[in-house]
Amino acid sequence: MITYGHELYIKQAIESVLMQETNFDFELFIADDCSPDKTPEVVESILNNHPQAFRIKYHRHKKNIGMKANGLYALDQCLGKYIAFCEGDDYWTDPHKLQKQVDFLENNTNYSICWTKYLIKQESQNLLPLEKPDWISHIEKDKNFHIDLNNIFAPYCTYTLTAVLRRNMLDFTILRKLKHSKDNSIYALCLSKGNGMLMDFYSSAYRVHGGGIFSGASIYKQKFYSYLNLKEIILKVPDCDNDNIRSIRNHLLKESIKFCPNRYSFDYLNLIWDFAVCFGFKKSLKLVVNKLKNGK
Template sequence: MKEIKKLNRNEIIVSIFILTYNQEQYIAQTIESILNQKTNFSFQLVIGEDCSTDRTRVVCEEFARNYGDKIKLLTSPEKNIGLIANYIRTIKECDGKYIAICDGDDYWIDPLKLQKQVDFLENNSEYSIVHTALKFLAPNGDFTVFLDSDNLNYNEFNNLIYSNFIFSVTALFRNVQFHEQLPHWVDQYPYGDWPTYLWTIKDGGKIHYIEDITAVYRKDIGVSYKLKDWYTEDLKIRKNILNDIHFKKYKQIVSKCIFEKECDLLMTFNRDKKFKESFKLFIELLKKEKGKLSLTRLYLYSLKKSFLN
């Protein structure tokens, strides 16, 4: 049997981490799309396989046997540990200078994706994240190109704190966890990519957008599709950031963002006839907001609009 030589940590430029659970029908395409990358540097796949009940693990093990020099397979031997626990243990095992993400139901279509992104970050030290355009794949098989030119102007923390406009399947970012582990509060939430991006650029790193289509994101499947409370989860993440000393210099913009998002939530509650939740949030905002008159007008306006509809 041929001996497989593992890459040394200092040889790895990019670690691609894949989270997978019960994705038997997709995972081979995902892994193959990564192995087909054409680069002038070494990369590794770190696969977090979370005790699937179908053949996902079997497929991953076969790839690991055939590409043991590139693949590090992490398994959950006894039970499913859940998305965020799998995320945290897998990202900790990434040895590369840079990290890329490709979930087990997505895949890459540009064989030069990694090379383009690494070339950019190597030549632009002020940037910490680079992402690209992509295609959406609907359950019925239809593709839709998503090319958002506005992303060319969204290049810093003050933009990203308002909305996660980075699709993880397109992202490449600096592996800052070598010297600073992700904050402890990340494991409280059902997803880790957005907090990771914010953590990566907290010291001023910028975000770059490439208008090349490099990947395919499957819509309306998976955990993110099933998550109904993402808006309130995002608010909780922002509040953790507000109270985290590492983000101290962004305190003003984070506070402003939280208030605006809570006002949006208040209006959403009224629109959905959740008047009790809306009133409770209104009282909470009154206690801490100086502009009580404008807040009251907003609340009454959304309440009136809800009744008229």
Template sequence: MSLFNQPLLSIICHTFNQEKYLEETIKGFLLQKTNFPFEIIIHDDASTDRTSDIIKKYQDLYPNQIKAILQTENKYSQNVNIWSEFTFPAAKGKYIAICEGDDYWTDENKLQKQVDFLEQNSEFVVCWTDYLNYNGTNFTENDFKITDTIFKIDYNNLFHPYCTLTLTTVFKKEAMDIKLLSSLTHFKDNSLYMILLRKGFGAFMNEKTAVYRIHVGGVYSMKSLFFQRYSSYLNVKEMYDAIPESKTKNIAQNIESLLRHAAFDALRIKYATNDKLTSEEETALKLFFPTAKTSVKFKYYKRILEYSLKKAFKK
């Protein structure tokens, strides 16, 4: 592939302490066979291992294709939106592909297939593919129950099934609203998808092109179950409030479900452990239960009784 000043696609890779996995990720990028030029932008969030050294090594090997953005202090901990502040503005391509530094691509034609689809179907602005899950020992397939070769996604079915993972994402840069993205308080990858769907449809391409790593070193996986659910609730609720087109029954049900599960997690923490609730855990309880259905409130009081009895028997 010959390189030109203007790549058609920009690969964006965010890394943090991923020295064990990053070389496989980068090799998956470099093995892509395309009839268009692409660039690789790798952002390291002040890793404390050899991640930045690996990035520098590959930047030296491919100086015309790989661009490194190396932070000296961690931006994630400062709640900085790395996409809107650093990587998206640096991207020169018409299309943007995303893959985190601990995941990797297995299909050398992945980018070509996705770009071809978006080029040929103007009503679509973003697409994803299937992938394998790898826990360090075994590979497992997803059970999305999708039989269509191309599954159309909009606000009426987004997250059902949850097949829109970051590692396979390719989207049209012109569909992204950087100003809106940068204004968000609770941004996540879901924020990106909900913004993009204002401009067109999403497509799930029913073929496996990548591997998603499940490991304890993942920044998000290290968080508590309550944090994962409550942060997702705040994220989707923020997007629901910001984007009128997203006010569908499907998105509203997702918001309710995320808050319900977060509230029950907080309930468990309050009555089954001796831990004092955080302000967010208290807020989740106050937000959900006063307006919950009678059947849910019954489950609420039943759980309290169960937790109290278990505590009494332990004494």
């Protein structure tokens, strides 16, 4: 569990992990990236009062090191056979989540990672019921959904808060070299060595709020950072240069150019160069000319 500024949410996140009913031992490692609010006080209160607090290992960095570095630090501390994720502003809803997913991986050794369905909690609409994500209608109802490198991200249903993976699938040498790593980088590493499964049950709630790192970002930043992430995955993660991932990378490239707020910026020029490499210089020149004509 990585956290930063989750004072309002982290108690529910922690308690949703500690409520898990399993026939195996587990621990919760919390990596706090020097939260500027009362997140440490909330965690300390749980450490001092919760009957399952012995399962928690808590580390608070003395200075902010950034989400990528904090995530890698947290992964390094995980010693179990399996790793599960729950960021400090999300929470699990099923007390048997871990048991179901670990049982699946134990019984299906050709699978390296599994996810589940989840619901969305709009924090600004607190009194409304949890929502189903849009992608639910794009998968077959009441069945597990197989995921591999040829269909991952189509639809995008692999959210971090539901993932459970085999620790030995992670290549930390590669992870540490990635400049734009996200959860997708971890998924790609796992799927380069085995299959994935979206299991047919709802286990978690994904919280959407203004302070969220991704959900609170502008459309441009969401598209741009996702593009950089997939571009890097194709270049640096084994077996990931395929039609599926290239197609999604190309879509994100076009969207990044479309939503870029400053066509004179260094990022915009790099995007145009990448467009030329992917689609040819004639198409790139035509794109630039059209944008200049339209004043966009």
